[in-house]
Structure formats: C-alpha cells, structure tokens
Amino acid sequence: MKLRRNPLKLAAVWFLFGALPARAQAAPPASPTAPASPSPAGAADALVEFHDDLGRLVRIPALPQRIVSLAPSLTETVFALGLGSRLSGDTNYCDYPPEALTRTHVGGPINPDLEQIVSLHPDVVLATRSLNRQETVDALDRLGIPVYTTDPRTVEDVVASTRRLGAVLGAKSQGDAVAAQMERRLADLARRLAGRPVRRVFFVVWLDPIISTGPHTFIADALRHAGAISVVNAPQDWPQISVEEVLRQNPDYLVFAGTHPDDPQATINALKARPGWSSLAAVREGHFAIVSDALDRPAPRIVDAIDELARQLHPDAFVPAASPPNSPATRKGLG
Amino acid sequence: MRPLTPRRLLLTCGLLAAVLLAVVFFSLKFGTWAISLHDLVVQLFRVTMGHNDQVTSDFRLIVLDIRWPRIVLAMIVGASLSVAGASFQALLRNPLADPYVLGVSSGAALGSILALIWAAQLPGATPFGAFIGAIAATAAVYFLGRRGGELDSYALLLGGIITASFLSALIMFLMTTISGRELRGMAFWLMGDLSTPSPVSAGWLFLVLVLGVGAIYTTAADLNLLLGGEQEAVHLGVDIVRVKLVVYLGASVLTGLAVSVSGAIGYVGLLVPHLIRLMFGSDYRLLIPATALGGAIAVVLADTLARTLVSPTQLPVGAMTAMVGAPVFIFLLRRNMA
Numbered sequence: 001m002k003l004r005r006n007p008l009k010l011a012a013v014w015f016l017f018g019a020l021p022a023r024a025q026a027a028p029p030a031s032p033t034a035p036a037s038p039s040p041a042g043a044a045d046a047l048v049e050f051h052d053d054l055g056r057l058v059r060i061p062a063l064p065q066r067i068v069s070l071a072p073s074l075t076e077t078v079f080a081l082g083l084g085s086r087l088s089g090d091t092n093y094c095d096y097p098p099e100a101l102t103r104t105h106v107g108g109p110i111n112p113d114l115e116q117i118v119s120l121h122p123d124v125v126l127a128t129r130s131l132n133r134q135e136t137v138d139a140l141d142r143l144g145i146p147v148y149t150t151d152p153r154t155v156e157d158v159v160a161s162t163r164r165l166g167a168v169l170g171a172k173s174q175g176d177a178v179a180a181q182m183e184r185r186l187a188d189l190a191r192r193l194a195g196r197p198v199r200r201v202f203f204v205v206w207l208d209p210i211i212s213t214g215p216h217t218f219i220a221d222a223l224r225h226a227g228a229i230s231v232v233n234a235p236q237d238w239p240q241i242s243v244e245e246v247l248r249q250n251p252d253y254l255v256f257a258g259t260h261p262d263d264p265q266a267t268i269n270a271l272k273a274r275p276g277w278s279s280l281a282a283v284r285e286g287h288f289a290i291v292s293d294a295l296d297r298p299a300p301r302i303v304d305a306i307d308e309l310a311r312q313l314h315p316d317a318f319v320p321a322a323s324p325p326n327s328p329a330t331r332k333g334l335g
Numbered sequence: 336m337r338p339l340t341p342r343r344l345l346l347t348c349g350l351l352a353a354v355l356l357a358v359v360f361f362s363l364k365f366g367t368w369a370i371s372l373h374d375l376v377v378q379l380f381r382v383t384m385g386h387n388d389q390v391t392s393d394f395r396l397i398v399l400d401i402r403w404p405r406i407v408l409a410m411i412v413g414a415s416l417s418v419a420g421a422s423f424q425a426l427l428r429n430p431l432a433d434p435y436v437l438g439v440s441s442g443a444a445l446g447s448i449l450a451l452i453w454a455a456q457l458p459g460a461t462p463f464g465a466f467i468g469a470i471a472a473t474a475a476v477y478f479l480g481r482r483g484g485e486l487d488s489y490a491l492l493l494g495g496i497i498t499a500s501f502l503s504a505l506i507m508f509l510m511t512t513i514s515g516r517e518l519r520g521m522a523f524w525l526m527g528d529l530s531t532p533s534p535v536s537a538g539w540l541f542l543v544l545v546l547g548v549g550a551i552y553t554t555a556a557d558l559n560l561l562l563g564g565e566q567e568a569v570h571l572g573v574d575i576v577r578v579k580l581v582v583y584l585g586a587s588v589l590t591g592l593a594v595s596v597s598g599a600i601g602y603v604g605l606l607v608p609h610l611i612r613l614m615f616g617s618d619y620r621l622l623i624p625a626t627a628l629g630g631a632i633a634v635v636l637a638d639t640l641a642r643t644l645v646s647p648t649q650l651p652v653g654a655m656t657a658m659v660g661a662p663v664f665i666f667l668l669r670r671n672m673a
Contacts (some may be wrong), residue, residue: 092648106647110523111530113647118396119368133523135531143400236511 050168053151053161054129054137060146063170064123070136071109074126074150074165075100076299081166081174088120096294096301114139124148124168128298152298154221155306159183162300182303186225189310192317193227199313201228201289202241202251202282210241218298226309227317228253243276250280253287253313257295257305289313339618347615351628355410358632362406362639367646368397407537408529409638409652410631411544412597413607415589417630418548420604421611421622422586423473425558426579427480428565429488430609431667434469434590435601437491438498442472443594444525445502448509462535462543466591472498473587527600527653529638535596543592548627551585554578555619562617600634600653602660607633609667 047059068089069075075094078087084099091109094100104120107113109131117125122145127137129151140147148168152161159182166175201223205211212232213219220230231249232241256267268288271277282288289312294301311318364375378394381387390399416434423432423439434440446468447461454460479494480486510521557578560568569575593600607629608622615625637655644650 108648111528111649113367113642113649114401114530115367115397115642116647118401119393133531139531143396 050148050164052148054149056147056149058124058146058148058168060124060148060168061170066120066122067169068106068117068120068122068125069094070106070112070126071128071131072096072100073131073297073299074128075103076294076297076301077162077165078126078169080162080178080300081169081171083169083171083174086169088122089117112136114143118143118145126150126165128152130298150298152218153216154218155186155225155302156221158218158298158300158302159186161298178300182300185303185307189225189307193310193314196227196314196317199228199252200231200249201253201255201313202231202246202249203255203257205238205257210243210246211238212241213237214239218302219295222295222302222306223255223309226306227314228255228309243274247276247280251282253289254280254282255289255291255309257291257293339616339621344621344624347621348624348628351625351632355628355632355635358635358639359406359410362409362635363398363402365639365643366397366402367643368393370394370398404537405529405638405642406635408540408596409634411537411540412529412593412600413603413630413632413634414627415544415547415593415630416600416603417607417626417633418551418623419586419589419593421608421619421626422551422558422582422589423604424608425561425619426582426586427477427486427491428562429486429491431488431492431605431664433602433605433664434586434593435599435603436499436605436664437473437476437495438502439469439472439476439587439590440594440599440601441499441502441506442468442470442475443591444468444599445506445509446471446591447595448506448521452509459535462591462595465595466588469587469590469594470584472502473583523651524598526651527598527656528651529597530642530649540592540596543588547585547589547592548623550581551589552620552623554581555623558582558619562619598651598653601657602664603630603633603637603656605667606656606660606663609663 046062048062050058050060052058065086066088067078067083067086069078069087070091072091072094075087075090076096078084079097079100084097087100087103089104089106090100091112092105092107093109094103094105104116106116106120110133114136117140125140125145125147127147127149129149132149137147137149148165150161150165152158159179162182163175163179166172166178169175203213203219203223205213212234213230214232214234214237215230217237223230231246231251232239234241254271268283268286271283277283289309291305291309291312292301293305295305295309360375363379364370364372370378374394375398378390378398381389382399387395419439420433423434423437424430426432427437434443443465446464446466448464449468450460450464454464476491476494476498477486479497480491482490506525557568557573560571560573561575561578565575608626611622611625611629615621634652634656637659638652641650641652641655
C-alpha cells in the first residue's frame with residue numbers, strides 16, 4: 001500500500017511494541033516545586049525540580065542547553081517552543097520540522113542507543129510513555145541523566161503538556177503562548193462544530209491488516225474534537241479489526257493519516273477493488289478524509305490536523321471562513 | 336579420543352578464557368562512542384590500579400556504566416544457555432536439543448510474563464516464573480518426545496516445535512489482551528535483547544550460574560556413560576534417576592536465568608556445544624566448562640555486533656544468533672538424517 005510510508009513504519013512500531021494499552025493511576029500534575037521563572041543571569045546552572053507525568057521528581061538545569069528527545073512528538077514540541085537550536089539529539093523517526101532530520105539520531109524510540117545519548121551530554125532527556133520504554137527511562141536514571149516523561153492521553157493533555165514542557169525547558173512564556181494559541185483554535189473549532197451531527201468514522205492506522213484506534217487513545221480524542229467519533233469500541237489501544245466489523249459498523253467516513261495527501265485516489269481505487277470494502281457506503285460515496293500524520297503525534301501540530309479533519313468532515317461549518325478574515329457576525333453587526 | 340588429563344582441561348579452559356578476555360576487550364572498545372585503543376588501555380589501567388579519580392567522566396559513563404554491565408550480562412547469559420544446551424543434548428540424547436528449539440525458552444518467557452502479571456511486586460518473581468516455565472516446558476517436550484518407552488529424535492523435535500508455537504500463541508494472547516505498563520516493549524525482549532540492564536544484580540546472576548553449572552558438572556562422568564545408551568549406563572552403575580533429575584533441574588534453572596534477563600536468545604545452546612565438541616571432543620568433564628566459556632564468547636560477540644552493526648539503531652541480539660544458528664541447525668539436521 002502506497003498511502004503512507006514513514007507513518008506506516010511508525011504505526012508498525014506502535015503496533016508491535018507500544019500497542020499495549022497503558023492505563024494506570026493518573027499522574028499528579030507537573031508543578032514545579034521550585035520557581036521556574038527565568039532566573040537572574042548567572043543562575044542558569046541552578047537545578048529546578050519538577051514532577052513529570054509519571055510523578056517522578058526530575059532535577060533539570062533552569063535553562064537546559066542540550067536537550068535530547070526520544071519521540072517525534074517531543075521533537076516537534078521542542079521546535080514549536082522555539083528551542084530547536086538547543087535540541088542536540090532526536091530519534092530516527094523525528095522528521096518534522098525538516099530541521100529535526102539534521103540532529104544526531106540516537107536510534108529508535110523503543111530501543112535508543114544509551115551510549116549515543118550519554119555522549120551528547122544532555123541536560124535533560126524528554127521521553128513519552130506511549131512510545132518509550134520504562135526500562136530506557138530507568139537506565140538513563142541510573143546513569144544520572146534527568147529524564148522528563150510526558151504522558152498525554154487527550155488533546156487537552158497535549159495542550160497542558162506543551163505548556164509544562166515550556167516551563168521545564170526554561171521557556172515558560174513561549175509554552176504559555178503556544179498552549180494559549182492551541183486553546184483558542186480548539187475553542188473556535190468547538191464553536192463552529194456546535195450542534196452539527198457527529199460523524200461516525202473509521203480511523204485506519206494500518207490497512208494490511210486493518211488496525212484502528214481504541215477509545216482511550218488521544219487519536220480518539222482528536223477525532224471527537226473534529227466532530228467525529230470512532231466506530232471502534234475495543235478495549236485495546238491499537239486493535240486489529242476485521243472487514244466484517246467495519247461493514248457492520250458502516251462508518252460515515254474512512255479517515256487516514258499520512259505524510260502528504262499524495263494520491264488518495266490510488267488508495268480509494270485499491271479499496272474499491274477489495275471484496276467487502278467495495279460495498280461499504282463510505283467507499284461507494286468517496287467519503288475519505290485524509291489528514292497529515294500530525295494526527296498521530298501528541299504535539300502542537302495536532303490542532304492543525306484536527307482542523308484539517310473537521311473541514312473535510314463538516315465542510316458546511318467552514319463556509320463563512322472562506323470569505324475575508326472578519327467574522328460574519330462582526331460584519332453583520334457593523335452592517 | 337585423547338584421554339582427558341587435568342593438564343588438557345586446564346590448557347583448554349585457559350585458552351578459551353584468553354579468547355574471552357580478548358573478545359571482552361574489543362567489545363569494550365567498539366560502540367557508538369569512539370575511543371582510541373590507547374585511551375582505552377590507559378583508562379582501563381587506571382581503573383584496575385584503583386585510580387578511579389583519574390578516569391574521565393565520559394569513559395566512566397560509557398565504558399564502565401553502559402558497555403561493561405552489558406558485557407557481563409552477555410557472558411552470564413551465553414554461559415547459561417550453552418551449558419543448558421549441552422545438558423539437554425545429553426539428557427535427551429539428541430544433538431539438536433537446544434533450549435530455544437525445544438520450546439524451553441518459550442516456557443520460561445511465558446513463566447516470567449505470568450509472574451509479571453500476577454506477582455510483579457515480589458522480588459525475584461520473574462526469574463522464578465521463568466524457572467517454573469522452563470521446567471514445565473521441558474516436561475511437556477519430554478512427554479511428547481517419547482515413543483514406545485524410548486525418546487525418539489524426531490518426535491522430540493516436533494514436540495519442541497509444537498510446544499514452542501503453542502506457548503508463543505499464549506504469549507501473543509496475553510500481550511494483546513492484558514493491559515499494563517510492565518508488558519511494554521515485551522515484544523523486543525522476546526526476541527532476545529540485552530540493551531536494557533537487568534534489575535537483578537550481576538552478582539546474584541553469577542551465583543545462580545555457578546550453582547547451576549556446578550550441579551550439572553557433578554554428573555559429567557555419568558553423562559559420558561549416558562551418551563552410550565541408558566541401559567548400558569545402568570549396567571555400569573549410573574544412578575540414572577538422580578543424574579537425570581540434577582541435569583533437568585540444572586538446565587531449567589540456567590534457561591530460566593538467561594530468559595528472565597535477556598528474553599529468548601536462540602541457537603546459542605545448539606551452536607556452542609557443537610563447536611566445542613568439534614574442537615575439543617565430547618567428554619562432558621571438559622565440555623561443560625569449555626561450553627560455558629565458549630557461550631560467553633559467542634554472546635558477547637553477537638551482542639557487540641547487535642549494538643554496532645547499524646548503530647545507533649540496535650538489533651536484538653537474538654536476531655544475530657538466529658542468523659548464524661539457524662543455518663547451522665539445518666546443516667546438523669541434514670547430517671543427522673544422512
């Protein structure tokens with residue numbers, strides 16, 4: 001299948017190694033126990049204590065200069081916070097923004113090379129629970145390298161996590177700004193979608209075999225924000241679904257996340273040719289939504305992907321947005 | 336066959352120990368982080384002389400804290416698996432016996448997964464679960480391999496394959512249905528992986544290794560007789576029940592130890608005893624210690640390749656051993672059939 005290359009690989013990694021649902025006690029909020037506000041000059045080396053999403057106490061220099069990210073979403077977040085120049089290392093899968101490709105790679109998220117990480121002398125290593133292994137975090141811990149682990153489960157978590165990472169990385173104001181921007185756009189989307197019918201969608205993580213997403217993943221939450229609901233209700237996070245079940249659920253739309261919407265027609269044709277799929281109403285009517293792989297990643301860009309998806313699922317809600325930037329209400333009020 | 340003298344035993348083991356030392360040295364040298372031979376020698380000299388304060392922090396972190404513990408684990412796992420393999424080969428009188436091929440490793444893996452699910456908070460639960468799993472799997476394979484009161488070579492192999500695939504199916508079922516963070520990354524571990532340090536200290540692992548190998552070694556002379564046939568061994572005065580029990584438990588302990596630390600690393604237990612037999616003969620009094628050293632050499636080599644070949648990405652060490660081991664297995668199988 002041609003639709004997605006890099007994300008496919010990533011999804012494969014998820015499926016093989018990270019597909020195990022992780023439901024544990026909610027972690028306490030990551031509140032700095034010492035002031036995280038910009039310290040006066042000269043105090044940049046002072047250590048600040050934070051509780052990460054796993055509840056672990058992490059001591060990090062107030063202005064970490066060398067950051068290593070162990071997940072594509074964290075790499076994106078670091079760049080979104082304007083701290084890309086301080087990112088010393090990232091993973092083989094970190095491909096956004098393109099500059100991330102130029103950083104020293106430390107291996108894959110599941111099995112990074114500890115030696116490579118240590119030789120970068122990081123002030124802090126960023127990990128995320130859905131993709132990295134606890135063993136990796138423990139091993140770095142024993143080597144005396146501070147690891148801050150995030151664990152966003154919902155879109156709201158992604159916003160909060162972005163804000164906290166700003167504070168942790170010594171860029172509190174940027175973190176607040178990026179998070180506020182995300183919140184504004186989500187609120188705008190919610191306003192536009194209010195009262196619209198919720199689309200029943202089938203989110204295709206992988207096509208051969210068919211892997212979808214369970215109700216407890218942040219993707220399922222992202223779908224909700226885009227005015228959709230996943231028809232899959234399996235307890236697993238990345239369940240394998242039969243064609244029969246897809247037919248039984250008869251979703252309104254099929255949703256794909258890919259790097260580019262490159263030739264969706266080829267995928268549609270391929271699906272139309274398959275027994276079972278061809279009789280699906282969504283396939284017959286061409287109800288495909290193709291969004292960027294940002295939907296797969298709990299990083300600030302997820303709002304773009306949600307917006308992109310919402311526009312395809314609810315085109316009516318965005319009609320006024322096609323006209324000049326002033327909102328219709330304002331113009332009406334003025335006119 | 337040349338008679339085994341203490342001199343020959345010492346010379347052979349000394350030779351293998353020297354090779355092991357050289358392999359360990361080169362494994363310390365190679366990795367993502369570059370260190371010159373000169374620096375390595377100088378720093379190692381400082382460490383051995385106790386001048387720890389003169390060692391650079393990079394060297395301490397990377398060579399002493401990352402590479403060395405991994406090499407120690409590789410040695411312990413390699414020695415365990417190889418001696419377990421040699422023991423199973425004597426116990427089942429089958430040259431193709433290996434903890435991985437026989438499904439004993441899968442049994443140990445299932446045992447440690449169940450231990451993680453039910454008793455993760457108990458210390459030593461995983462190794463103990465692995466041990467129980469190894470014993471149960473060996474018993475099942477032994478039962479499946481019997482035909483008319485005799486152990487049949489092919490029935491045994493088929494029994495092993497069937498046991499392994501049945502246990503793998505159970506593992507797959509558990510991994511897809513049961514949620515829990517402790518199961519994360521288990522797929523990687525199942526393929527045989529040494530990249531994350533063991534939570535159990537190397538000292539304990541080494542103690543269990545020595546006890547397991549030592550117990551099996553006490554039966555070495557009897558194993559030599561057993562290779563000629565069970566009836567013959569009984570006539571020569573071998574307490575066959577005791578020997579079998581000791582070897583069976585010892586080999587299961589060693590397999591459980593290796594699997595609980597590193598997952599299912601395949602073919603080491605097959606490959607190493609065969610190479611040692613080819614080079615030094617099949618007297619178990621020499622074979623057991625020589626196999627332990629040879630296994631340590633093999634797994635340290637395989638793991639060094641696994642972590643450097645496509646660095647910084649790391650291969651599971653089990654993939655390396657299977658790439659070499661599976662063709663050798665086919666070769667031995669065909670020779671056995673001829």
